[in-house]
Structures are given as structure tokens and as C-alpha cells.
Amino acid sequence: MFKIVNKQKLNSTVTMMDIHAPLVAKKAEAGQFIILRVDADGERIPLTVAGFDRNAGTVKIIFQIVGATTMRLNEKHEGEFIEDFVGPLGCATHTEGIKKVCIVGGGVGCAIALPVAQKFHSIGCEVHSIIGFRNKELVILKDEFSACSDKLTVMTDDGSYGAKGLVTEPLKEALDAGENYDEVIAIGPLVMMKFVVATAKPFDVPTTVSMNPIMIDGTGMCGGCRLTVGGKTKFACVDGPDFNGFEVDFDEAAARANAYADFERREREECCNLFKKELK
Amino acid sequence: MAVQPKKREMPVQDAKLRARNFMEVALGYSEEDAVIEAQRCLNCKNRPCIEGCPVKVLIPDFINKIKEHDFEGAYSVISKSSALPAVCGRVCPQETQCESKCTLGIKFEPVAIGRLERFVADYHNKHFNGEPTLLKSNGKKVAVIGSGPSGLTCAGDLAKKGYKVTVFEALHVAGGVLVYGIPEFRLPKEIVSKEVETLKKYGVEIETNVVVGKTVTIDELFESGYNAVYIASGAGLPRFMGIKGESLKGVYSANEFLTRANLMKAYKDDAHTPIMKAKNVAVVGGGNVAMDAARTALRLGADNVYIIYRRSMNELPARKEEVEHALEEGVKFEVLRNPVEIMGYNNQDDKRDAKNGFVTGINIIKCELGEPDEKGRRRPVEIEGSEYILPVDCVIMAIGTSPNPLINKTTKGLNVNSHGCIIADESTGKTSKNGVFAGGDAVTGAATVILAMGAGKSAAEAIDEYLNNKRRIG
Structure with missing residues (x-):
């Protein structure tokens, strides 16, 4: 059992938790993920590490309430426990040889992008961050990004905060203006990452994307998280989650991501009804 | 007393019934069954069965205890060599190990060592309440x-x-x-x-x-x-064939399919982990894992489950008993067949069609057996132009890891x-x-x-x- 030592609502659909998991906290690096089960009989879901405190032995997770499992997780209070928490899994984000980087985060993906930005910042790299959200209400972690970025651009789809538009726009402007990034790192919805790759490619700037496919064990056993990268079958849990964006088959990944859409909708509805009943 | 030529039958769930439930297929010997079967052991001098056992269970000794109705004594004998007797009694391929060496087996059916082991372990698990005697720790x-x-x-x-x-x-x-x-x-x-x-x-x-x-x-x-x-x-990591269509929705590795069904209990209606409950399922491979996947698919409600295997029935690497059980339950064997491509639904006119990207069939080619390979198994050779499409909505790859x-x-x-x-x-x-x-x-x-x-x-x-x-x- 793993204790929730801190819980904080970041916006109406995104929650942050610090979980006491000393073994994981000791090893976690930016770019890695964990697998958790909220309770016995629950499903195993992967969440990317959003931060860690090695001294306190805690690992930070930030999740969007999208499905039944994240709903159940969000129902847990500070001081309560979750059943299983295992990691850190996957490979850490590579930082070697990079002097100047552009981090592009979208929506809840910013939660994963933040420790990556912090890592680059801590090793003396010049960090430009572009973070995008649908609207002002959904903006998260702005101050944290500000603290670790040499340049920060906030975008919203409707212009209610920062500049109006997609994250690809300021990225293209920067590249057009001759910003010589050693790497672009994109973390967010598949479609966003696909277009960040399309934006960076003409400039031939290496672009890394963080993939978050359906997983079960997360340790290299089931093969559910397979992706086609450079024409080869790769497993996000052991080969990733970071991959060369130029080589990822995004359309296939997007199709596979909704394999259980029907089931998930039913589960979610059931879960909502359950909570409604509990409230009465 | 003349020796019974055949093993005492193992009571099993009816094939039609069990193909639709997840309860255990083989029901296990009664005490009477066990004693009768134990009496078939000749207690021969050479004790070749022990050599056939990878963990060297003193087989004749535990069988003798069963003969004496000392079932706990039998358990003590087994547990000296095996840490998991109830598991071994169920899943070991005894027919190629201990039982293949049994002296009785030269003329008749060998002693049903596996069934007896299972009986002893189940008896112990059911009746024993005591605590094991612990050894003093050596500090290592x-x-x-x-x-x-x-x-x-x-x-x-x-x-x-x-x-x-x-x-x-x-x-x-x-x-x-x-x-x-x-x-x-x-x-x-x-x-x-x-x-x-x-x-x-x-x-x-x-x-x-x-x-x-x-x-x-x-x-x-x-x-x-x-x-x-x-x-x-x-x-x-599970292996895939590298053919077209392996990333379609409805294509599983056997590891993923079985993990969802077993570990995550997806077969239960109230499970939180989903699994595709397909009507027509192709399982690629001929080993025990392929049989497990095929029989699980049946129990999840499939109408047709096909094993697609590139050699013939004689070369199937799965245990004979597993193949027999699968056949009895209605699994269909498409042997001498090799997959060429997995076909998927693709509505060109409507990119948002919910069925897009799901498996619709598997294109397979007929094979014949050619020259033996380095392991002595005859190599499958594809027959040109013999491809055909088997309509399925789920494909499970059980070709190793x-x-x-x-x-x-x-x-x-x-x-x-x-x-x-x-x-x-x-x-x-x-x-x-x-x-x-x-x-x-x-x-x-x-x-x-x-x-x-x-x-x-x-x-x-x-x-x-x-x-x-x-x-x-x-």
C-alpha cells in the first residue's frame, strides 16, 4: 500500500498527488513512468513521473480525470492509500550533449514536460518552453515552467490566456527566426506531437516525443504498448516512452489508443452513477 | 492380481459445459481412485520414473504411501523435492517425463503419476492445518x-x-x-x-x-x-511475425490476451480491465500457450476459434492432453497454414467510422511439409497461390517470446x-x-x-x- 501524502487540484479535471514510494523516488528520472492500481481488482494504468523528492521518498503524479480508474484515483483523499505503485519504468529522457532545447507541452502533458524542462535547466541547458491549453481555466504549472525556462510562451486555443493559437505556431516562428535548438521535445496529445514533428522536420531539428499507449504490466511482458517506429515494432514500456518523433507512426498509435473506447465509456458511466449513488 | 492396463480415468467437466466456464477442467481423483491407481505401480527396482522428473521426486515412495492410505506421508515425500506439488500435478508434461519412463508403460499405460501427485497435494491443502517445522536461520x-x-x-x-x-x-x-x-x-x-x-x-x-x-x-x-x-x-517480450496488419485493433500477443484474462480477471463481468470478446478468433501457434489462448477465447464467448499452425497435427508442440481438451471443446485446427497478412476494416469514405482499424480477417497460405530442419522437424513449405481469407475479428499471436x-x-x-x-x-x-x-x-x-x-x-x-x-x- 502506498500513502497519498499530498493531493492538490490543479484545475477542474487535473489533480496532482505526491505518493510515498521511497524505492521509486530514489531512482526516478524525468521521462520515466510508473504503473499504479488504485485498489484490489483495479486495472493497471501507466502515469508518467511528474516529479520526485528523493529525501521525502515521494513521487509526484499529475493526472487528468478521463476514465473510470482516474475517477477512482481522484476519489482518494490525502492520507489514504493506493494499492500498488511500481516503477520507475521506461528509459529516462536523454540529455547528453544538448545545450539548447525547446520543450513543447500540451494540456496535461505539461505535467510530464515540466520535470524534463527542470532537468535540462539543472544541467545548465538553455530551455525554451511552449505550453498550450484549451483555455485559461485549464492552464497549469505556469509558474513552475517560468522558473526553469529561459523563455516561456503560453498558448490557449481561445486566446483567454497568453497568446491565441496552437503550440506549433510559436515553435515555427522560433525556428524561422533561426533559433538553433539541439532538440525539440514534445509531450502532449498524439495529434499535437504529430504536428510538432511536422513543424520541426523541415528545419531538421531532432524531435523527441513521449508516447503513452495502453499498457498492462509495463515491464516488457505483454506487448500491448507496441508502436511502429521506423518501420519496426517497438515497446513503449522498455524501449521508450521517448522515441524519435520523425519515425513514429502516429496514425497507427492514435487508432490503437481507442481500442477500448466503448468499454471505457461504459465503465466511466458506471463509475459516475456509482458516485452519484454514494452521494445520495 | 492382474494389472489394470489403463490409467484410472480422470473425472473431467463435460466438454460442452466447460467450454463456456472458467472452472477447472479436470476434477481430480477421489481417495478411492487414488488408491486404486497407486496399486498399478509395480514398485520396480530401477525406479526409472525418478530419472524422468526434473526435480527428482521419489515417485515410487510417495505412491507406496498412497497405497497405505497415508496421504500426508505421501505429501511429505513429494514436498522434499518439489516446492509446488499442486501446480506440477496439473501442468507438468508427465507424458514426456516421469510417465514416459514408467516400467508399466512398456506394455500398458504408465501409472498416472501426475494425477496422483495432484491428488496428494490437493488432499494436503484441504486437510493440513499445522505449521511446518522451521530450520534455524543460517544468517545468509x-x-x-x-x-x-x-x-x-x-x-x-x-x-x-x-x-x-x-x-x-x-x-x-x-x-x-x-x-x-x-x-x-x-x-x-x-x-x-x-x-x-x-x-x-x-x-x-x-x-x-x-x-x-x-x-x-x-x-x-x-x-x-x-x-x-x-x-x-x-x-x-512477445514475438510478432512482422506481417502487415499486426498493429490492428483486435491483434493481441498471447501474453497480453492471457494477462488480461488471468491476472486482470477480465473474464469477470465486473472486471475493470477490458478484453475483446470476439466471435471469431484465430490463434497463431501450436504450443501450450496457443492452446491456453484458444480455450480462453472460447470461454469468453467465441463461436469459432481456430488454431493456425504451419506444420501438421503430429508436430504440434503442445501437450497431447491440451490438444485433446481443445479439440473436445470445439477448437478448430487449421494446420499446415501460415498467416500472410491480417486484414482490417477501412472505410475510405468515413474516416471516423468506429469500425475502422479493427480486424476483419486473416489471410493464410497452405503449407506442406518439406525436408527436416536442423532439429529434425519437417520444415513447412508454402504452396504458392493457395492463400485464402479466414474471417475473424481477433488474432492472437502465440509464437513465443x-x-x-x-x-x-x-x-x-x-x-x-x-x-x-x-x-x-x-x-x-x-x-x-x-x-x-x-x-x-x-x-x-x-x-x-x-x-x-x-x-x-x-x-x-x-x-x-x-x-x-x-x-x-x-
């Missing part, structure tokens, strides 16, 4: 990586020698392939958890949610006071072969790294439960010897 600590059959066997044997053993398991529950792979109807999870509980009574500690190679490394285990390490991390890279990537000095399997001495499990032993599928690639147990057993002896020598020298 051993870490076992993986709680599958190999790891549990090694842990059990070492604990019985007085070692303090910790088993590290990556998943949330102990048992490895016994809980994520082998289905409930062949090996009920309750049996596995009972065996694990027994080991705990011997002082074995089990730490779930620890991925060695990630959460801790082997070097860190030594630093934290373990004197030796046994790697039994099992087989790893390649080793998990997590441990060797993070362990300096641990040598692996060109396939990525850990190189270990066959009789001791000794690896290239001092104090590190390995066995089971992590070394051999996908094999059987009992071979993995055999490796765990020899490694336990080798570790004991290694630590004793070290003590003398140090």
Missing part, C-alpha cells in the same frame, strides 16, 4: 528475482536449508506465469496462492511491485546485504547470448557474474513450468554450495 540472505515456478522453487529449497530468502516480483501478485499466463480452468489461482502461502510459512518473504533492473539493481541487492542472487525473471532486457541492461558483468538469454551453467545456474545464478525461461527462452522448477532446484543447491565454500574461505 539470498535474493530471488521473479516469483514464477523457477523462483518459487529456488526460494522454497533455500528457505528449507535455513537461508533468509526474499523474492522480488514486478507485478502486484506472486506466481509469475502461473497467475498471468496459465488460465484458471487449467490451474486455479487459489492453488497458486496456497502454494505461495506455504512458502511464506517457511519464512520466504515476497516483495511485490519491485522491478529488479529498474526499482533496484542487482549490484544494489548485494550492497544491501544479500549474499547471492537467483535470476528467474522469465521470458519477456524474446528475453526481457531490463536486468541485463543494468547489470554489469552479466553475459547474455545473441538471443539476449542470460548465459548460465546448465547444471548449476552459475552466470558470468560472481554470486549471481540464473534459470528458467530467462536462460532457456520459453519452456515448461517443470523445467524452470528443475533449474530453480539445481540453483538452490549450487547457491548453498557457493555460500558454504565462501564461508569456509572467508
Whole structure:
């Protein structure tokens, strides 16, 4: 059992938790993920590490309430426990040889992008961050990004905060203006990452994307998280989650991501009804 | 008294009924069945059956105890050699091991050793309430990586020698392939958890949610006071064929399909982990895992389940009993067939069509058997122009696994072969790294439960010897 030592609502659909998991906290690096089960009989879901405190032995997770499992997780209070928490899994984000980087985060993906930005910042790299959200209400972690970025651009789809538009726009402007990034790192919805790759490619700037496919064990056993990268079958849990964006088959990944859409909708509805009943 | 030529029949659930439920297929001998079958044992001088057993159970001795109605005595005999008798009695391929050597088997059917072992273990689990007698700790600590059959066997044997053993398991529950792979109807999870509980009574500690190679490394285990390490991390990543369509929705590796069904209990209506309940299922492969996947698909409600295998019925690598059970339950065997492509739904006019990207069929080509390969098995040769499409909505790839890279990537000095399997001495499990032993599928690639147990057993002896020598020298 793993204790929730801190819980904080970041916006109406995104929650942050610090979980006491000393073994994981000791090893976690930016770019890695964990697998958790909220309770016995629950499903195993992967969440990317959003931060860690090695001294306190805690690992930070930030999740969007999208499905039944994240709903159940969000129902847990500070001081309560979750059943299983295992990691850190996957490979850490590579930082070697990079002097100047552009981090592009979208929506809840910013939660994963933040420790990556912090890592680059801590090793003396010049960090430009572009973070995008649908609207002002959904903006998260702005101050944290500000603290670790040499340049920060906030975008919203409707212009209610920062500049109006997609994250690809300021990225293209920067590249057009001759910003010589050693790497672009994109973390967010598949479609966003696909277009960040399309934006960076003409400039031939290496672009890394963080993939978050359906997983079960997360340790290299089931093969559910397979992706086609450079024409080869790769497993996000052991080969990733970071991959060369130029080589990822995004359309296939997007199709596979909704394999259980029907089931998930039913589960979610059931879960909502359950909570409604509990409230009465 | 004349010897009964045939084994005492094993009571089983009716094939039609069981093909639709997840309850155990074979129901087990009654006390009467067991005693009658035990009496078939000739108690011959050579005792060849013991040689056929990878963990060297003193088979005639336990059978003699059954003859005397001393079922607990029989259990004591078995448990001296086997850490998991209730498991072995169910999943060992006895027909190619102990039973294949049985003297009675020369003229008649061999003694049903497996069924008797299962009976004894089940009897013990049902009736025994006592506590095992614990040995005094010798103060030495051993870490076992993986709680599958190999790891549990090694842990059990070492604990019985007085070692303090910790088993590290990556998943949330102990048992490895016994809980994520082998289905409930062949090996009920309750049996596995009972065996694990027994080991705990011997002082074995089990730490779930620890991925060695990630959460801790082997070097860190030594630093934290373990004197030796046994790697039994099992087989790893599933293999795919590299044909078109393998990323369509509805294509599973057998590992994923079985993990969803077994470990995550997706067969239950109230499970939180989904599984595709397909109507027409193709399983590619002919081993035990393929049979497990096919029979699980049937139980999840499929109307048609096909095994697609490139050689003929005679070459199927699965246990004969598993193939027979699958046939009885209605699994169809498309043998001498090889997949060429998996077909998917693609509505060009409507990109948002919810059916897009789901499997609709599998294109397979007929084969004939050609010249034998290096292993002596006749090679399948595709017959040009013989392709046809089998309409299915789910394809399960059960064509083996390649080793998990997590441990060797993070362990300096641990040598692996060109396939990525850990190189270990066959009789001791000794690896290239001092104090590190390995066995089971992590070394051999996908094999059987009992071979993995055999490796765990020899490694336990080798570790004991290694630590004793070290003590003398140090």
C-alpha cells in the first residue's frame, strides 16, 4: 500500500498527488513512468513521473480525470492509500550533449514536460518552453515552467490566456527566426506531437516525443504498448516512452489508443452513477 | 492380481459445459481412485520414473504411501523435492517425463503419476492445518528475482536449508506465469496462492511491485546485504511475425490476451480491465500457450476459434492432453497454414467510422511439409497461390517470446547470448557474474513450468554450495 501524502487540484479535471514510494523516488528520472492500481481488482494504468523528492521518498503524479480508474484515483483523499505503485519504468529522457532545447507541452502533458524542462535547466541547458491549453481555466504549472525556462510562451486555443493559437505556431516562428535548438521535445496529445514533428522536420531539428499507449504490466511482458517506429515494432514500456518523433507512426498509435473506447465509456458511466449513488 | 492396463480415468467437466466456464477442467481423483491407481505401480527396482522428473521426486515412495492410505506421508515425500506439488500435478508434461519412463508403460499405460501427485497435494491443502517445522536461520540472505515456478522453487529449497530468502516480483501478485499466463480452468489461482502461502510459512518473504533492473539493481541487492542472487525473471517480450496488419485493433500477443484474462480477471463481468470478446478468433501457434489462448477465447464467448499452425497435427508442440481438451471443446485446427497478412476494416469514405482499424480477417497460405530442419522437424513449405481469407475479428499471436532486457541492461558483468538469454551453467545456474545464478525461461527462452522448477532446484543447491565454500574461505 502506498500513502497519498499530498493531493492538490490543479484545475477542474487535473489533480496532482505526491505518493510515498521511497524505492521509486530514489531512482526516478524525468521521462520515466510508473504503473499504479488504485485498489484490489483495479486495472493497471501507466502515469508518467511528474516529479520526485528523493529525501521525502515521494513521487509526484499529475493526472487528468478521463476514465473510470482516474475517477477512482481522484476519489482518494490525502492520507489514504493506493494499492500498488511500481516503477520507475521506461528509459529516462536523454540529455547528453544538448545545450539548447525547446520543450513543447500540451494540456496535461505539461505535467510530464515540466520535470524534463527542470532537468535540462539543472544541467545548465538553455530551455525554451511552449505550453498550450484549451483555455485559461485549464492552464497549469505556469509558474513552475517560468522558473526553469529561459523563455516561456503560453498558448490557449481561445486566446483567454497568453497568446491565441496552437503550440506549433510559436515553435515555427522560433525556428524561422533561426533559433538553433539541439532538440525539440514534445509531450502532449498524439495529434499535437504529430504536428510538432511536422513543424520541426523541415528545419531538421531532432524531435523527441513521449508516447503513452495502453499498457498492462509495463515491464516488457505483454506487448500491448507496441508502436511502429521506423518501420519496426517497438515497446513503449522498455524501449521508450521517448522515441524519435520523425519515425513514429502516429496514425497507427492514435487508432490503437481507442481500442477500448466503448468499454471505457461504459465503465466511466458506471463509475459516475456509482458516485452519484454514494452521494445520495 | 492382474494389472489394470489403463490409467484410472480422470473425472473431467463435460466438454460442452466447460467450454463456456472458467472452472477447472479436470476434477481430480477421489481417495478411492487414488488408491486404486497407486496399486498399478509395480514398485520396480530401477525406479526409472525418478530419472524422468526434473526435480527428482521419489515417485515410487510417495505412491507406496498412497497405497497405505497415508496421504500426508505421501505429501511429505513429494514436498522434499518439489516446492509446488499442486501446480506440477496439473501442468507438468508427465507424458514426456516421469510417465514416459514408467516400467508399466512398456506394455500398458504408465501409472498416472501426475494425477496422483495432484491428488496428494490437493488432499494436503484441504486437510493440513499445522505449521511446518522451521530450520534455524543460517544468517545468509539470498535474493530471488521473479516469483514464477523457477523462483518459487529456488526460494522454497533455500528457505528449507535455513537461508533468509526474499523474492522480488514486478507485478502486484506472486506466481509469475502461473497467475498471468496459465488460465484458471487449467490451474486455479487459489492453488497458486496456497502454494505461495506455504512458502511464506517457511519464512520466504515476497516483495511485490519491485522491478529488479529498474526499482533496484542487482549490484544494489548485494550492497544491501544479500549474499547471492537467483535470476528467474522469465521470458519477456512477445514475438510478432512482422506481417502487415499486426498493429490492428483486435491483434493481441498471447501474453497480453492471457494477462488480461488471468491476472486482470477480465473474464469477470465486473472486471475493470477490458478484453475483446470476439466471435471469431484465430490463434497463431501450436504450443501450450496457443492452446491456453484458444480455450480462453472460447470461454469468453467465441463461436469459432481456430488454431493456425504451419506444420501438421503430429508436430504440434503442445501437450497431447491440451490438444485433446481443445479439440473436445470445439477448437478448430487449421494446420499446415501460415498467416500472410491480417486484414482490417477501412472505410475510405468515413474516416471516423468506429469500425475502422479493427480486424476483419486473416489471410493464410497452405503449407506442406518439406525436408527436416536442423532439429529434425519437417520444415513447412508454402504452396504458392493457395492463400485464402479466414474471417475473424481477433488474432492472437502465440509464437513465443524474446528475453526481457531490463536486468541485463543494468547489470554489469552479466553475459547474455545473441538471443539476449542470460548465459548460465546448465547444471548449476552459475552466470558470468560472481554470486549471481540464473534459470528458467530467462536462460532457456520459453519452456515448461517443470523445467524452470528443475533449474530453480539445481540453483538452490549450487547457491548453498557457493555460500558454504565462501564461508569456509572467508
